[in-house]
Amino acid sequence: MISHYPYRDESGDVQYRVVVDRTSKSKKTVFQQRYVDGEFVNGMIGVILLLFRLPELLAAIARGETVYICEGEKDVMRLVGLGLVATTNTGGAGKWLAEYAKYFDGAHVVIVGDIDEAGSLHVRQVTESLLEHGTLASLRVVDLTTLGRPLPPKGDVSDFLDAGGSIHEVTMAAEAAPELVVADPEGVEQPTIIEEKLPPLSARIVSTEDDDQDRTTLLMSCLVTLGSFMTTVFMCVAGRNLFPMLYFMAIGAAGTGKGLASVSRDLVYEIHRSKRDEYNRQVAAYETERDAHAAKKSKDKGPPPKPPARLSLIMPGNSTAPVILEAMGINLSLLIHETEADVMASMLKADYGDLSGVLRQGHTHEPVSFGRARLNEIIEVAIPRLALCITGTPGQVGPLFRDGENGLVSRFAFHVLTRRSKYKDQFNKDLWNVQSIGAQLAPRVASLYDALSKLAPLNIEVCFTRRQRDELRPMLEAFDVLAEDDGDTHTAVVRRNPILIARFATILTIARFIDVDGDDHLTSDALAFLESGQLRIEVQDDDFDTALSLAQYALQTARIVGRLLPATTPATLHRAHKGAEGWYSSLPPEVERKVAVEIGKSFGMSQRTVDRKLNEPALFIRTRSGFYSKTACGKVAT
Template sequence: MKRISMFDAGIKNTVSIGNITLTDLPLIIKCDEDLRIVTAFIRGLTSKEKQNEVKCYELKYVTFGGTFSIRKDSGLIEESGLICIDIDEIENPPQLKKQIIAKCEFLLLAFISPRGNGLKLIFGRDMAFSYKENYQAYSKYLLDNFEISKDSIDQSCASISKACFLCHDADVYLNPIFKQGIEVEKIPFLHIQKPEELEENNEHTFEVNTFELSQFLFKPVVLNFEKRNAVENFIALCRVCIKHNGDFIEGNRHNWVLKLAVLCNSFGMDKNTAIRHFKCVFANHPAIALSKHPFDETGDLTRPFDDMYEKYLDDFETWNDRNEVFTTPCLPKEVFDNSPHFVKKLTGLFPDERERDVFFLGLLTLASTCFPLVQGVYDSRRYRANLFTFISAPAASGKGVLSWVSKMGDAIHENFLNEFKRDFAEYQALNEEQRKEQPKPELKRLFIAADNTSANMIADLSINQLFGIIYDNEADTLTKANKSEHGNFSNLLRKFFQHETIHYERKTNNQNIIIKEPACSILISGTPGQIDKMVDDVENGLVSRFIFYNYVSPVKWKDVFADGQDFHGIFKSSAVELLQLTNQFFYDFLSNPEREILFELTSDQKKKRSDWFEEKTKNLDELYGSDIRGSVMRLGLIQFRIAMVLSSIRTAENTLGQSIKERSKIVCTDGDFNASMSIVDVLLHHAVNVFNKLKKRGVVKRNGNPKDNYYESLPIKFNRAKAMEIASYSGIKEKTAENYLRQLAKDEKLKKPQHNHYEKGAA
């Protein structure tokens, strides 16, 4: 008998724990003690929202549609020939179950739903028709033959990968025909003479499940004007809504739906179809399913769509920019509104979103090297705030605003220069014997040249006692220096990021330099092609250490005389202000390198970030495999450092004019924590964008044998769909990939534990 996939408790667990047959289920539903306890607990709750919350977190579930590598339609491995109809909100489920059992000979399995007010009914499919057509046909059959209201049949379940939560039912029904050992291909089913017409437009599909919404945001999306009612367009419009109005979250649901309705109307999507798409995609969204406040389908969904479609009737189907491609998102406005005053004041000088983002990230990177006193414990190790940032965009896209960031460091550099001049003058005034006892003064430099040798970089950091920032507005400068005869400092840069000890020794001039915890930042910009030159391989550890901000701006003329502001004077003054803010943090450190101020997150903040990164890591791992894992993991450290930078600037503002000698701790405010999470949420999209481009351009290691390269790129365990996805990244055609898989299996490099599933290792 064909099988169905089973999943561990928690709707976010989308990878199957194994496959079972339909006849295995009654024993689980009757006898599983955990199911019995959780089911009783759910049914004892009086709040529907609380019931849904417990259900989504505590119950195992199955996909009656078939077996899946991951719970989504595209993850289907093999169809089961089964379909589950979900009936909700009925007065007497046991009585209705008895009626259906008595009258319906092709009912295969039936049990009462987790909340106790519905039924799960499993039937055989007519395989001549789609899963959705079968779902509608069975829905019509039930409506015609039993006292069931149309609203009781959950139409959001008409997806082959729809999850069905398991629960305890001592009277679970299994059709007696299974005692005869009948195969699923021979079980009775409802024959569909003619596909029932869906009420909605035929372009309505259920290809996208609720929890794929966040994953979909990481894929390139272009609106399809030929099929305006397609669900893919609805998802794309959700993406636009998220970009401009933030996430769909409790407290913002009603207004968010209003904005989405305006977009759907402008695009020309049928109103009722858009509403049905919403019900399908958002059915189990946490902001609805796990919310403490019920989502009123009429007041929060139907009425807003009715109002917006009526209000903007003349705007229907006026969205005609057929070349619009949704590029990487900008940072949300709230980040700047809630930033420390010093940051907010400067970012407000840039009305263009991209220029504002570029300047902001550049300023954070500069500031990340200006607070060497501040450290935080992350993954049991001490880290300073240092960031590596690469701004990538075509020429004339606004990257030039980074020159103002470099101006921000002028006052700090000038202060170091004046200090050097004073110390050197005092040194020169000493007699010869006194000079032998005093070290010769050396000039500290905030900015370290990108066009450099590894030896000089180490020397510069040693003079500074560990801190500095490598800055250049042309990434090629750093790349060429790294690949030169005396460069080769890629390993150094990786150590800078992790604060790993550098030991440099040259016998020719008796040099012996040890930098215990180098804390250097990097700020570079360039065109997208320059990323390829800097990175030889997507698995190169240097890639995952960078913040990438990658974008394409629309071609437009900029009125360079529009605002009439003189930025030279503004940033000269702001450079002095940055010096005043950071002066104590530099000099307290230089006078006592062992002193530190410890940065901390609150317990609640730690929990929130852990949950967020766990979900993102899982989503992206499922989409792109393990290659991207390092980038996502290090974004966790980057988020921690961004929060540290914002908190350090805010602390410097609050303590300006006061001594910080007694300060030993900085606790992150919720505002700075939330800002850092919003920033990293956007940066994750940019990281994925760069990752995909590097993959497509073949920026991967090659050993000369395409088959062996392909084998190396495959995970330990995978299915055919994953193998084909990886092949597409490498430019390998599907038939070629299939040949490789056959050859690798023949060579015993792969084994096949089941159909379309592979494992590395001898068979």
């Protein structure tokens, strides 16, 4: 069978066609022909590549309908035949062009990719392109492998339908999929960052940027890395001594500035390097002893020397749970600093080792253990201390946390970055100051690490003043009441917010020990405090205010992140939409939009959800302005 797929420009004029020859059972042949003087000729020289069914796509977007992006023309025509609006790009997987994104301004988009590796990469390419270059109303991705139908290794949506799947399952999966468009939400503001109120170290870092969003990125990420080595500092929260190790993620599309978080890694890299150098010295000594032991005669040998344990502060994000546990058993604390959330996500979903469980338990230093049957050993860490600093795109949030109910998401502080409102000059020499500030301050941070390490086994307790506790109490009680009306995930976020406040305040307090200009690296007050033998220090009001602002900001961003997460399982997702089924069943054959919206309220449906349903061709046909008729076969799947 030979199929011809014409590609038309915005005016509807044919520019070229794609020819797919499937007559051979072993292999299909695909080629393009440009349209010249009324006929198709081979070759595409001078032809501008277009989206398939472009005029129909633009008309549907103008009407506010949901549009589907597939990987090939065959899938597009299959969906079109079932009442949806669909498109694809010439060449299929890996051939998406950035300029295609301009056509999707204001569009509700659903991507349905093939299930092989090329399809996954294509979905990611299209997603990132649309988020970076387009201005979408919404963007969701349907994962066909979650819909419970047997699919071939390189299956697509046509294979799903051939396997007994329905178009309703596809549209409901799209409805249930996490929203990937992170808009600038009304009422969510950047935390209040006043340089004069910050510790000198933090003030020096944020002073390199004048954009509030960038300053927040720098401050929050640097507090994470500073807290990662404070193993002799704690604050008592709800009867537990908590060390200041934070879990943090900066979320934004490409070009939003989340890369600034790399400065925070530079800030502590000298500590990591000193640990690595010490390990290398121990290895050299071990090798000398090992060789000497091997040269001895058998009767004089004795037990062989043991290799040294690997010392480090920074761990790679692709480490498995056993590797992380082993490293935590050797080092007093660890920092995972990862610029690609996908790397962490692949480890969290690995079959070997429950990394998610390790992270959940490690958040409040609960004992962690892991058995390795092959080696007949159990790795145990009595007091795990782990800090996380991760950056990623909105599309990477779902794979990282999997769902909102596994408890990990409520342990994170999130920073959500939106598109820049003004151009940032990439050739401005001041950018060098930003990228180099971490390395410049690293020796001073290392001096703080050395001073704190000498306190062991004693610890410094950081505590709030009575006035600060009195101010916190009614605020946290109010949060607790509000949390009762929220979902389980946000309730957990609210309940863990005091931990964030405490850890931010602790790190800010100890960061004041650093002198950013003096020869001693630490302030005279800090040196006097450390030499006095005191083990208790109160939070300054300025640091209390900053910590409170950051924690309140994290409460707001957690709501945004919640919209990026799927529910626990596809079955749970479908059960959550039983209200939609009842709403659909209760509607008359023809209904006015405002009536449908009012009926939807009684089923817990938002106006946006009702509008999306009304614009699904599989469910409704628009008969006239503001009126919709239910299709004969329409049914909202549960």
